[in-house]
Amino acid sequence: MFFARFSDAILGVVLCVGSLVMILIIIPISVQVPKSNKVLALSPDFWIKIIVWLSLCLGAYLLFTGLKSAKEQLSEEKIVDIKHQKMLHHSYSRSITMATIAVVNFFIYFLLIGWIGMVLASTIAVIAFVLMCGERRYKIMFPVAVILPVGLYYFFLKVANIPMPLGIFS
Amino acid sequence: MIENLSIAFQLFATLDNVAFLFVGVVVGCIVGAIPGMTATMGVALTLPFTFYLPPVTGILLLIGVYKGGIYGGSIPAILIKTPGTPAAACTVLDGFPLAQKGQANKALHMALYASCFADFVSNIALIFFSGFIASFALKFGPPEFFALILFSLTIIAGVAGDNLARGLIAACLGLLLATVGLDLIYGTERMIFGEPELMGGVKFIPVLIGLFALPEIIDHFTRKLETHKKFAGLGDEGVTMAEWKRCFKSVVRGSFIGVIMGAIPGIGGAPSAFLSYSEAKRTSPNADNFGKGELEGIAAAEAGNNGVCGATMIPLLALGVPGDVITAVILGAFMIHGLQPGPILFEQNITIVYAIFMGIMLSSTYLLLVGKVGIRFFARISDVPNSFLYPIVLVLCVFGAYAVGNTMFDLLVMFMMGLIGYFMLKFHIPAAPFLIAFILGPLLEDSFRQSLQLSRGSFDIFIRNPICWVFLSLAVLSVVMIIRRNLKLKKDKSLAAMILE
Numbered sequence: 001m002f003f004a005r006f007s008d009a010i011l012g013v014v015l016c017v018g019s020l021v022m023i024l025i026i027i028p029i030s031v032q033v034p035k036s037n038k039v040l041a042l043s044p045d046f047w048i049k050i051i052v053w054l055s056l057c058l059g060a061y062l063l064f065t066g067l068k069s070a071k072e073q074l075s076e077e078k079i080v081d082i083k084h085q086k087m088l089h090h091s092y093s094r095s096i097t098m099a100t101i102a103v104v105n106f107f108i109y110f111l112l113i114g115w116i117g118m119v120l121a122s123t124i125a126v127i128a129f130v131l132m133c134g135e136r137r138y139k140i141m142f143p144v145a146v147i148l149p150v151g152l153y154y155f156f157l158k159v160a161n162i163p164m165p166l167g168i169f170s
Numbered sequence: 171m172i173e174n175l176s177i178a179f180q181l182f183a184t185l186d187n188v189a190f191l192f193v194g195v196v197v198g199c200i201v202g203a204i205p206g207m208t209a210t211m212g213v214a215l216t217l218p219f220t221f222y223l224p225p226v227t228g229i230l231l232l233i234g235v236y237k238g239g240i241y242g243g244s245i246p247a248i249l250i251k252t253p254g255t256p257a258a259a260c261t262v263l264d265g266f267p268l269a270q271k272g273q274a275n276k277a278l279h280m281a282l283y284a285s286c287f288a289d290f291v292s293n294i295a296l297i298f299f300s301g302f303i304a305s306f307a308l309k310f311g312p313p314e315f316f317a318l319i320l321f322s323l324t325i326i327a328g329v330a331g332d333n334l335a336r337g338l339i340a341a342c343l344g345l346l347l348a349t350v351g352l353d354l355i356y357g358t359e360r361m362i363f364g365e366p367e368l369m370g371g372v373k374f375i376p377v378l379i380g381l382f383a384l385p386e387i388i389d390h391f392t393r394k395l396e397t398h399k400k401f402a403g404l405g406d407e408g409v410t411m412a413e414w415k416r417c418f419k420s421v422v423r424g425s426f427i428g429v430i431m432g433a434i435p436g437i438g439g440a441p442s443a444f445l446s447y448s449e450a451k452r453t454s455p456n457a458d459n460f461g462k463g464e465l466e467g468i469a470a471a472e473a474g475n476n477g478v479c480g481a482t483m484i485p486l487l488a489l490g491v492p493g494d495v496i497t498a499v500i501l502g503a504f505m506i507h508g509l510q511p512g513p514i515l516f517e518q519n520i521t522i523v524y525a526i527f528m529g530i531m532l533s534s535t536y537l538l539l540v541g542k543v544g545i546r547f548f549a550r551i552s553d554v555p556n557s558f559l560y561p562i563v564l565v566l567c568v569f570g571a572y573a574v575g576n577t578m579f580d581l582l583v584m585f586m587m588g589l590i591g592y593f594m595l596k597f598h599i600p601a602a603p604f605l606i607a608f609i610l611g612p613l614l615e616d617s618f619r620q621s622l623q624l625s626r627g628s629f630d631i632f633i634r635n636p637i638c639w640v641f642l643s644l645a646v647l648s649v650v651m652i653i654r655r656n657l658k659l660k661k662d663k664s665l666a667a668m669i670l671e
Binding site: 007010011015026027030031032033034037039040041042044045047048051052054055058059061062065094095096098099101102103106107109110113114118122125126129130132133134135140141144148149152153155156159160161162163164165 | 222342362363558592597599
């Protein structure tokens, strides 16, 4: 699989590019350095630059070692089991699809909290995620989906004095 | 001293403290007993519930979850061959074969007794050594603290996984995230991009929950539906006095191994359990039976992993440096409650420290009590289907993260960290060094810049003092040793591959 073989190299590239973007764009734009500062090591961006340079070195190291090991793996692979490759590809695509769906659902959940409040959004989220897991025991699912958010809402409101957002119901 | 103890006792002996500690141990056992839920996740999810509690009560609740969680991990390890926590992985070796023989009850009881004994020994070590180390650390100034934290970071980044580079990458990312906010000296903006919520820096709890709970939830959705593992039954046999006596030597040895390894930042419960197990196997007359359901193996493994619990708190309380990721979370909890662990805590808040010690001692008794009474109940917990568990955890995460500052921004941070954490999981970048670096980052930078302010920009200040020399040398030594270990591992792997060919 491409990802498994080149994961070190991919991570190395991401780190190198990210570090360069930090050094060339983000740090100059977003870190304010007072003109009164005369000692380089006391500058607000000094520490950040050290960390980013270290990340760049680590990224370069991973890129180098990752490419080397990927090359070695390629030369070692003499017999290509097409059936096995297809199976791996299928399972890999499935996990990417499911991860994407999960992340999208998280952000829908986040948006719903702002709109319909914590309790209702959480009830919907529990049902959606339980169904996503392939669970079909509705007699357990619905009570859990209602009791858990309502219980937590009252715990935070009455015991901890922390009001949770109610969205359009407030 | 007596006066402080008396005040501390008054501070500790409240119904709230005693009750919340008990609740913590019960919750910890439940969390540990659920496969896929780690003690770290349990402590992280409990943290938001401590906001409204007084500091001692809140910290004791978390310590209860920690201790219960580490013991609880042995329950699914024995019953369904799935360790509830990484530290319980060693318990599987003999616990599961014993359960298959219909002696799960015996195995669970031995795990409980060994855990409680080791926990007690570890607590005594904590009480004796932390005060002594803290009094020594009172002599530390900013350069010494810088050297100490740097040493802790190198060792933690190194032992967090079998790849040093990935551990260091995680530590760098954590340090970088910790720099967001207003500058400590000049008060100027650093990477806040006009967002007022970021002025005080990225909050600890959304990062913690996002990093440790959400990636596991996403990862669960990507897996194919697993057939649920059921256990056969507990059986009725308990541990006899003769069996306890036979295993006692291994329990004591495992407890001391746990204490020593727990006191060193970054090692944690799993290596300690395996070392204790291998020592027991080496010296036991029943060595041939190890791995096939030997009671002494369970005793050694559990003593090893529970022996670290109190000891990991030694560097935390005495030096303000967390011994592992759970104590890093507890360090965060101290900070949230306005306390800074370390020598200053011993100097200014000794009564709080003593009250925590009292609670910690009580936690061992609670563990024995809760474990003994609840074994059959906790065994049933292993049956909770993941299809319900993960959505419930998600809702707990959302409520907990929102409760930090009553803002939707914290929820956004949590979800973003969840996404980052998932990518880290897929790229095998360990989350523990990230979190520890994120917590220690501001302390490291602060002590670094304070030192330079004292020396007016001269780096000589870091090599003027023998204490700095010791810690910096240890940091270099630990990096060299980790690199050597990694090279040896690679060599062994390639040798094994050659032999296989």
